[in-house]
Amino acid sequence: MEVLSGSCRFGLWFVHVWWSGTTIFQVLFSKFPLDGPVPPPFTRYCAGMEERFLSYESVATSYPTIYGQIYAEVRKVAYGETETYGEIARKVSTSPRVVGQAMRRNPTPLVIPCHRVVGLHGIGGFSPSPEIKEALISMEEKTNQKKKHPDGSSFQ
DNA sequence: AACGTACACTTAT
DNA sequence: ATAAGTGTACGTT
Secondary structure (H helix, E strand, O other), rough: OOOOEEEEEOOEEEEEEEEEOHHHHHHHHEEEOOOOOOOOOHHHHHOOOOOOOOOOOOOOHHHHOOHHHHHHHOOOOOOOEEEHHHHHHHHOOOOOHHHHHHHHHHOOOOOOOHHHHOOOOOOOOOOOOOOOOOOOOHHHHHHHHHOOOOOOEEEE
């Protein structure tokens, strides 16, 4: 099957996607658009809707190395939640540093939600810009709040 | 093909 | 504050 590509908007950025059928090969953030469509879940996600990309799979989870296990574990982190590099590391019996390395090499952000993996003390990194990571996390929090308080009331 | 270095971390000196 | 442990990638021999 042919590999399709395209992009959709997320704030000031564009999300580029390469995919074929239900398999996502690559996802990246860019300042510039890429001509073409993206699978519907990406536009829904970027519009601030809860979206788990469950009908798609990432090539990353089938990596034969420990990275594959790490990606599979990260994929389980729920929308709007975060986990630390160390917690993920313990679950697959490796070290936090390796988890960081795997996140850096994640070919399909969003599908494998590496933005939900944060440092014990700080937010951790994100390519090409950590601002995106913060934006994604706060967008998800906001979406969850809205779901919890549809009328707009809030408590603290 | 081996070797050194660089990391999106954490924990223990 | 610094060092060690960890798995992979990448550059240099």
